[in-house]
Amino acid sequence: MVPSYKGSYNDSLQATILAARQGRPPALVQIFEVGSQLALDSGAFQPVSGIKRVDFSDYLRPVINYYTIGGRVNSLPFNSSSPVLYYNQDLMQKAGLNPKQPPTTFAGILSACKKIEAAKLGANCFGMSLNGWFIEQWMAQQGATLLNNGNGREKRATSVNLDSPQGRKIFTFFKTLQDNKWFSYTGKLEDWDGSDAIFTNQKVVFHITSTADIGNIRDAAGKSGFKVGVGVLPIPDGSKRSGVVIGGASLWIPKAISKAQAEGALDFALYMTNTRNMADWHKLTGYYPVRQSSIALLRQQGWFSQSPLQLVAFNQLTKTVPSPATAGGLNGAAIETRRIMEEGVQKVLGGASVDSAVKETQQRVNAALSQYNSNFR
Numbered sequence: 001m002v003p004s005y006k007g008s009y010n011d012s013l014q015a016t017i018l019a020a021r022q023g024r025p026p027a028l029v030q031i032f033e034v035g036s037q038l039a040l041d042s043g044a045f046q047p048v049s050g051i052k053r054v055d056f057s058d059y060l061r062p063v064i065n066y067y068t069i070g071g072r073v074n075s076l077p078f079n080s081s082s083p084v085l086y087y088n089q090d091l092m093q094k095a096g097l098n099p100k101q102p103p104t105t106f107a108g109i110l111s112a113c114k115k116i117e118a119a120k121l122g123a124n125c126f127g128m129s130l131n132g133w134f135i136e137q138w139m140a141q142q143g144a145t146l147l148n149n150g151n152g153r154e155k156r157a158t159s160v161n162l163d164s165p166q167g168r169k170i171f172t173f174f175k176t177l178q179d180n181k182w183f184s185y186t187g188k189l190e191d192w193d194g195s196d197a198i199f200t201n202q203k204v205v206f207h208i209t210s211t212a213d214i215g216n217i218r219d220a221a222g223k224s225g226f227k228v229g230v231g232v233l234p235i236p237d238g239s240k241r242s243g244v245v246i247g248g249a250s251l252w253i254p255k256a257i258s259k260a261q262a263e264g265a266l267d268f269a270l271y272m273t274n275t276r277n278m279a280d281w282h283k284l285t286g287y288y289p290v291r292q293s294s295i296a297l298l299r300q301q302g303w304f305s306q307s308p309l310q311l312v313a314f315n316q317l318t319k320t321v322p323s324p325a326t327a328g329g330l331n332g333a334a335i336e337t338r339r340i341m342e343e344g345v346q347k348v349l350g351g352a353s354v355d356s357a358v359k360e361t362q363q364r365v366n367a368a369l370s371q372y373n374s375n376f377r
Contacts, residue, residue: 009035009249010335016254020044025254027265030078032249033066034133034334037152039252040074041332041376046255049073051262054270058291062320066246066328069153075250076269077290079281081212082244083137084313085231088123088221091205092229095119102206102231104241106173109206109234113182116205125182127204129195130345132338133247134208135162135170140245140325141235142166152330156373160337162344163362169236171345171354178349185349189342200224208233210247211313214286218309230309232316243320245328248287279303286310288317333372340364 006015009032016029020042031039039045048054049072056064056073063077089099095116103109113125128134136146144166147157161167177183184204186194192209199207200220209217214230221228235241251269253262271277278294281287283303289295295314298304304311320326331337344361348354 013039016252017042017044020254020256023256025256027253027257027261028269029252029254030249031075031252033247033328034331034338036067036069036074036250037330037332037334040069044254044256045074045252046262047072047074048076048251048253048266048269051253051259051266054266058275058293060288060290060292060295060317061322062243062317062326063246063288063290065322065326067250069330075252076266076273077246077250078248078269078273079212079285080246080248080250080288080290081210081286082247082288082313082317083134083208083233084211084214084316085234086199086207086209086213086217087229087231088199088202088205089227089229091116091121091123091202091226094121095205099227099229102229103234104232105234105237105239106169107237109173110176110182112206113177113180117180117182121205123202124184124204126177126206127184127195127198128208129192130185130189130342130349131192132341133245135167135341135345136245136329137233138170138236139166140323141233141239141242142169143240143242143323143325145325146329147331151324151327153324153327156376157329157331158366158369158373160341160362160365160369162341162365163358166236167362168354168358171348171358173236174345175348175354178351183349189339189346196220202226210286211288211310212248212286214309214313215284216286228309230312232312241319242323243326244316245326246317282310283307286313288314331369331372333368336368336372337365340368 006012013035019025063080067075092099116125139146145151148159149155275293278289279297282289347357
């Protein structure tokens with residue numbers, strides 16, 4: 001294997017599709033989860049379950065379910081993540097809040113914000129990157145699919161479900177935060193690093209981002225002089241906690257390579273994701289160990305006792321209830337539609353009404369879906 005860096009997730013996917021069309025695809029490529037439908041539609045890849053017999057039973061169900069489409073495992077899970085709540089334990093205490101009981105709902109966040117404002121800590125209440133991934137998580141927690149047609153898994157999605165009570169709850173949460181000046185972000189969309197920096201520089205008490213950042217945030221918090229805590233993803237009020245929609249990426253194998261190359265690529269991918277490597281990968285990064293056997297090894301090593309921050313995230317994943325909502329939405333225009341949803345939330349943060357922002361976002365996403373789907377009629 002000779003590695004080749006092609007930039008961002010989207011850049012890598014586009015470069016692979018182009019290379020396949022030119023008859024020189026790579027043997028193995030890492031593709032982010034929302035690129036799955038576009039990867040399938042490109043016709044450039046083959047399902048890993050069709051290359052040779054593989055027992056997928058050791059892979060965590062919430063993870064392998066995302067990449068199982070039409071009854072076939074299309075790619076091998078590798079770096080898998082979900083969102084969690086990070087919080088500054090020291091600032092919570094100063095505000096009279098109990099760090100052992102971080103908020104678990106939208107109402108809990110808003111209630112804590114009132115106390116943080118009254119405590120005049122010199123820090124705002126809450127911050128996070130504006131990313132469509134979080135919107136999908138909160139739709140799923142309300143038992144709602146982000147997209148119609150079984151979240152795009154029964155047949156192609158033609159409409160988003162944001163103009164709904166569930167979608168409005170999410171937009172209203174941001175509206176309430178903004179109206180009270182309790183929300184901080186860099187002003188940019190998908191600014192993961194910028195939002196992390198706001199938190200680690202103690203400019204906000206609460207922060208939501210990926211489990212993959214646990215190691216980096218823990219280390220940065222130590223340098224900044226505060227103790228960080230990790231809690232479950234706060235969810236809309238009245239919802240029954242049902243786990244999370246998986247994020248991250250998986251390993252895909254193109255069609256236009258020889259059978260021997262495909263089998264070799266799959267063998268290498270299986271090696272990358274074997275029991276010990278996934279356990280070590282989890283320790284190093286905070287990404288989930290995607291195998292049951294890796295979890296058993298970590299428990300045997302006493303890892304979760306040594307690193308309780310990771311345990312919260314791990315438990316949140318393993319308690320996921322399989323459903324079309326938690327399986328994740330499939331949509332070939334997902335890169336564009338995520339950005340449209342982020343712009344919708346940004347409009348609310350800029351003062352727009354929830355009603356106008358939701359309706360416009362719904363219309364724009366549906367138009368993007370229609371335009372993409374027109375390629376397959």
